[in-house]
Amino acid sequence: MSIGLLLLLIIVGSPVNADGPVCPPTPSNKLSRAHFPEGFLFGTATAAYQVEGAVNETCRGPSVWDIYCKKYPEKCNGDNGTQAVEFFYRYKEDVQLMKNLNTDAFRLSISWTRIFPRIIPFVTVFHWDTPQSLENEYGGFLSANIVKDFREYAEYVFQEYGGKVKHWITFNEPWVFAHAGYDVGKKAPGRCSPYAKERTVKGECLGGRSGYEAYLVSHNLLNAHAEAVEAFRQCEKCKGGKIGIAHSPAWFEPHDFKDAQNGATVDHIVGHRLPKFTTEQKAKLRNSADFVGINYYTSTFSNHMEKPNHAELRFKQDSLVEWKDKNINEVSIGSKPATAELAVYSRGFRKVLKYVKDKYANPEIIIMENGYGEKLGDNDTVAVGTADYNRETYLKRHLLSMYEAICEDKVNVTGYFVWSLLDNFEWQEGFKTRFGLYYIDFKNNLTRHEKVSGKYYREFLSQGVRPSAIKKDEL
Template sequence: MGTTILADGLEKKRKIEEEWSSIYLSLTRPDFPPHFTFGVATSAFQVEGAWNEDGKGSSIWDSFAHVPGNICDGSNADVAVDKYHRYKEDIELIAKLGFKAYRFSISWSRIFPDGFGTEINLEGIRHYNNFINALIENDIQPYVTLYHWDLPLNLLNSMGGWLNEQIVKYFAIYAETCFSNFGDRVKNWITINEPLQTAVNGYCTGVYAPGKCGNSSSEMYLVAHHQLLAHAEAVSIYKNKYKDKQGGEIGLVVDCEWSEALSDSIEDRNAATRRLDFQLGWYLDPIYYGDYPETMREKLGDSLPHFSERDKELLNNSIDFVGLNHYTTRFVRHAKTDLEDNDFYRVQEADRIAEWEGGEMIGEKAASSWLYIVPWGLRKVLNYICTRYNNPPVYVTENGMDDEDDSTSPFHERLDNKLRVSYYKGYLAAVHQAIKDGCDVRGYFAWSLMDNFEWHLGYTKRFGLIYVDYRNGLTRHLKSSAYWFLRFLKDEQGKNGKLD
């Protein structure tokens, strides 16, 4: 039996590599649709700093990062990379590189310091108005995320945050305030970024704020449920009151690591499908099909909340586009108990594996332990979304890789990140192929514009196209990957910037 499985695995490896080698083409910018959006992305907490300036209230991540032991290098994001004060410089760099879109998030507690919406912080409104105006002046379209994990701390302390269904009302108040103040210029809205990460890492593993760990596993599913309801309520407000007048679109960002069945056995294929249900299906099935995936219902029973008829009505097709954050791929095989010791993975009965059956790694490894470079996985997940959800418009809202922070190597070596260039070449080729397959992919955002505070990893990992010198005044320096994008995006005739 073991020999047969190994043979199947090696044959799968041969087929995938043979197919991928045939599509890794020399692409140029003109090979993508004329109106295809190329952008870069950041989030407020990771880059803004100014954590308690100009009337801003504390967020759960401000509190979490200030607790010793929560951030691996003992750092915090009080200053981060100081985008709050240096945004004009950073916008000039975006324009210089040739990107026409910038995905960023608004800090909820900078708009409403208490989270409830009782008193608007006019300094926060002023800042984002100035920021959005500066983008447009530089011919860069804003793609605005309303919630990228930084919940106002007062909402957690006073009412339990995402565990309390009342948060849906407060998120709706915050969302409408943003629509009314910024929607005349913002035409692309995202309600919530990666709700899975808030639910699982915030309420199961505890490595993200608010750091809940070891509690009832039902909490993470309740948090996810309330995020979906908050999304639907905000979309309803936008579509009923603002969309016709402002002419924008609104979507949700989900994250998905592609799950490739380790073998062609029914057990492994079913395990890979279950894994996808617990990633994409958890959030997209209620929107497109009215309920959580059947596999989740079977595995979780009463731990999984139910939708009312009103909930289903609001959720029904409540997105103009799907935002997909994708970084890496794993093989999956059926297993009664998962090797990872937490409820979220164990219940899926799916082992996640980073090796081919012959022992070779699935792809070259980036700095983070979870991130392997597997471009063909992005093509597969885009096709999966296309097939399962009737080909909705999709933006790849995050895609990138990290390096270790290394202050000992020569400075020019830290800027010459050849592996990141290779990463982007491969993954952009995968996007191009998915478009050829018939997927309605409309844009691609590189993560990230610049090195920044990488959540519980602090400043130990660098995802940026732009190097931020943390030890010398936060000066910005273009990496080789930034120069590669500059050549690629400004090549309108297809003569330079090839992906070969």
Template structure:
């Protein structure tokens, strides 16, 4: 393993959320111990400053906000993730919200928070001289529902623009971090103007099959994620061509196993689909770097360990290591661990 990415909990470091109420020294101690072990082996702005001052001499790469798109769209448009706000007609489980306005308000303030954190990072004299800071995005890639349809091709352009055409945001980062998980088919939708929402403002419909009913790629059991490795190469080339080939780190990429309690541990440890998923994506990454010249510096697997996954809880397992939640969190390596050990020993992955 060349790198390990982890989050710093705001609540653990500053329990009340306000620096004026005090910094939790035990929280600082915890993260210092964690970082040491790894080495051996406005409110948001203030929170960022405390992180930089306490850990900046050790940590060389910082990201401010993880997946702002998911926070705003899934939290304020569809309402299926925290904070669970949306228009009632979008999701009946939402108790309050406005899918037509709140995603934009949340996005605006997330970007302001990112900018404020970057400003504090630049000012802090305790950060490493070669330290870098960025934000982690989660861009989707789209293909036209009908490759002969001009309307569907235009829908793809709008979709990608919404995902990646944010000039001011990119200029506030030393690198671009992004998560690679999904591709969709874009189709011109029929929109009800009386029911505005963020997703329909894009004037496109997200689908997983094209007009010939062909799926984007192999799917995992719950049909939430699909393996479309070519999309990774296309996203990287889009960023390279539009933004003069900036430095990129793929901060997350992975596929899940569904654990509904009926599978044995051995069944889950045999994660052939995950191995194939990463092998295919790494081959496309190799092409993007070697053949296309994309400046990609890192690839982080999501995730090292099984963990609590948003609204899916513990039923969705992304880890290279199986975590036994009923037996003191004991860890067991899945077959993908051995595959990655071989890969990281610099055995060449063939490029077709």
């Protein structure tokens, strides 16, 4: 399993009814919304920094990504932030796109402050865009000072929107944020040791210490999460709401079809590099999630690392697991079309969900992201980009795997969000990698075009009863 899921160990809530969700009869025709449990939520997702732009407008202030891309445009695939200034600030159009898709819910970041009519908002408080002012002042998430500031920020947004927004996520993909930002330097703020430079986008680190900082950042992330959850549960406006955290596990298949046993503990491997939690911090972390968010994209093979390089410490190496594209027989995991960003392995999706159920006492799970990225290169045109049959196939396979996890394995999954509603800024990949159900024509006034995958998702959701019709409310 993914290192990221280790973070769940002490924050998941109490187990739910072991009988599992109630599903309609097994589908005899093509899968649709109608085959999922009553009240199951379907939606799409975006993140503020990736779709809103407006980096130089109002009082927003720069984030670490603004400075990172402006100062080192080569690390953001050539974009220096100017293209993002006018990017996707179209509230009414986005609501209409979601209505066209028949979606129930929409996942967004808090800096997108509007509340969507008849669409259930799932708000992520932090999606990697640390204010640059805090980075300058004390190092951002490298400092314990961030815990108090994050709680104050969370308290403010809970008070502002807690009466209307009832579903919250504290942090998006804390493992990726810590690993990519502070161990290999692939994402802002781009920190790593010099020996890790070959693992960065353009082969250089912007300061840092691999094998150390990622643990410190993870420690502060967890404490900030616990403080935000405590603030949420003390918020009167927020009563009746739920709060969780979104992790991003890949599934690991054995490289040589044998289970490599390793008796070493994290404490033994990491030693003094691992920050310690106080008794009070541990108490706040326990049961600090009403649901677990899962972002699933791909899987990989794993092999026990026999000889780790102790002279070049790394967060990922400390797991004593090597990630492999192929197994011992040189067979790739799943399939990978020529333009695909990641390998497609939908069986890994079902296995991740069952693992979380079995390992963590069957918590409520919401799939906060699931999607297919592709790079079209010189063939990136509206005609080619909207004919995304590989993405349609990806969604079909993963929705089926999720159905099997829910209705056969009795995993308590209650919602699913496609990443993403729109093609957007994909961090260090810039605008070259597309994940959207809608094609954005960057060469023609950012016009939007529904893709084959968007049409499929709309048809999938047109069958069955929406939760709003069941609950008889305005959501």
